Amino acid sequence: MKPKYRRLVIITLIIIILGIATQLILMALKDNIIYFYSPNDLKLKYGETKNIKNKIRIGGLVLEDSVIIENNKTTFIITDRSHQIKVYFDGSLPDLFREGQGIIAEGTFIKNNLIASQVLAKHDENYMPPEVAEALKKNGVWQGDIKQ
């Protein structure tokens, strides 16, 4: 390649690749975003809707005495102390999954229940996912900042 053409070719190449990348990013952002809701937000946004097409995440506390584990299939209730959502989960629970613990469940919302594909808790027992903390603050059940 002659030097005088080189710059032209390189710049064209950069524009093409960046163009393709932008297209890919925009498409992926359109389809693959997972929205986060507290049980209360979900109620506010979707009202009495029974099904939500896209995957969502729901965060809150695991309601005390709501956890039933049978044949590795877990059922429990996520609460923000204002509304509740029942979660079905067939998979390994994280070690820090406990009643009263702040967690996030990801899955599809079918007939007012969350069929979770993933349940996330954190590495640190004092840690509260920021979304969960905020959702709890909004509903006035925040217990104050947890000591580290």
Place this chain on the structure above:
Amino acid sequence: MIPEIGHILLIITFVSSFIQSIFWIITLGSRNTVNLIILQKFAVTNFILISSSFSILLYSFIISDFSLLIVTNNSHSLKPLIYKISGLWGNHEGSLMLWTLILTFFTYLISRNKSQISFKLLSSILGVQTIILFSFLAFILFTSNPFERLETPPIDGKGLNPLLQDPGLAFHPPILYLGYVGLSVSFSFAVAALITGEINQIWARQIRPWITIAWSALTLGIALGSWWAYYELGWGGWWFWDPVENASFMPWLIATALLHSVRLLETRLILVSWTVLLAILGFSFSLLGTFIVRSGLLTSVHAFATDPSRGIFILIILTIATGVPLILYAIRSSDLYTEKKIEFSVFSKETALLINNLFLSTATLTILIGTLYPLFLDAFNGEKISIGPAYYNATFAPIMAPVILIMAIAPFLNWGTKINNNFSKKILFIIFITVLGALVLSMIKGATLFSIVCGSLSIWLFSGVLINFISQTKLNNLKKGEFRSWLNQLINNNLGMHIAHLGVAVFLAGITGEQFFKTEINGRKNIGDIIKIGDRFLKFDDIKFESGPNYKSEMAIFTLSKNNNLIDTLKPEKRFYPVQQTQTTEAAILSEFFGDTYLVLGDGNKEIGWSVRLYYNPLVSWIWGGACLMALGGIISIFRNRKTKPNIIIRNTI
């Protein structure tokens, strides 16, 4: 009393690093070599001071001095010694101490440089390193003092989070930090080049080992973290595209691009200002990573208790460390060099390396957007979202595929305009092997289009690396003699590169197996039950209740056998840590060359049996095996003899 000494040592280093920075700025224009000697002495002193302070903190952890807040929060007298030690860097304050320790050590190593590097350049590199040290010491002393005392020391500590009592924690952060701090060295080289206007092949030759060290350490550190997340439950498996994971992956991608662009700079003296830019960005991305992890702004599976004020401090460092060099770059980069008018053909190493850099930086961009987009959306309209693997599969993967395609071919292309005579023959060979491999892959049960594409890319690269290695090193031409000289010949024939590229192929094979061919069995089993996996049988033999050093355990004993021959015993466990009132699940993993048997024990009792979850993950260990090969390749290439390369020295001193 002893911890106070550690604190005072930190304050002394902080003050003196400030004075040193001022000293460097004042003497910038000076031509007196004495200034360099003074800066070199400073580097030694800083290293001694910080390592003493670090040792004092380590000592407090070892003797369990609970009058220190950090020890109380992260240690316990009953903890095994290795976790008392790793407790030091398992938390924010201690991890920063480790950071500065490595920083001063690296600065000390650079200061001992006795080669052709000019004294002006070397003093500026040391100066920039000192300023980085100063900022981090300010960060430690003002927001995260590790030597903070408790007024009434408790009788015992709270203990380290049981999940973190793991060899993973002992090694993952320190090695990752070697990588992050290594990138600070290439950053300093770049900034020093901008200040002094000295950038040439000597600069490239000097910076390359540092980039390689940083890159190898990052590779190994990320692989360790990924392995840890794999065997620990509920962390999303070996890779989850979590913000914290991306935070370490972006600097790695930049370092990979830098590693290749500096090669172009070293041999052909092109891409000069681009290389400088990458070196600056590599460190910025490391800081951005620290910011993401420590600010708690993004939801992550790997998040720990965070503190927003610290986040703001890192953001300030990040802004200055990126902003100032970029302004400098805007002013100076056009003066740096006069681009050499070299000719090269479309099928040349130059083109391949250019494309490599273009794609790698685009891939970094897609990850950056995916990582930060939730933050922007939250600030913009308060909507909370997360971006998961689906986004990255749709953006990152297609952008990286061409990189793999070119990676197999690029090493046997020539520099410049001369086209390799055997080029088409080699390409045909690679295509032949790949098509053959793809056919075999498509016959595997459960093969999908994506699994065939992914597997074929791996085979493509395998055959490319193989034919490359054979043709480039001409094994029979190697002088047989002493082992050492034989090895040196191999290393000078790009052995490191071949191994690193082979690592990528192995890694891809691992991904293909793990992503597309894994199986899962789960159900309730009681003692005596037998589970069939392929041609093997897993028998539930017994359940035991035992006590560990600081936990109680419920352990199931399973035996895996084939044709009545015992293969191995698997012991999945559930542990209860009384100090923290926490239960952990320890999976039993039998790791074999062709796949892992991964067994998890759930709840249960003798009446109803225990719930058991069993996975078979084919080739999964190749993922980390591949990463280790990459790191090994990097380390080998450091030992390459640099004098054997074409020597076109062009100096542009302003």
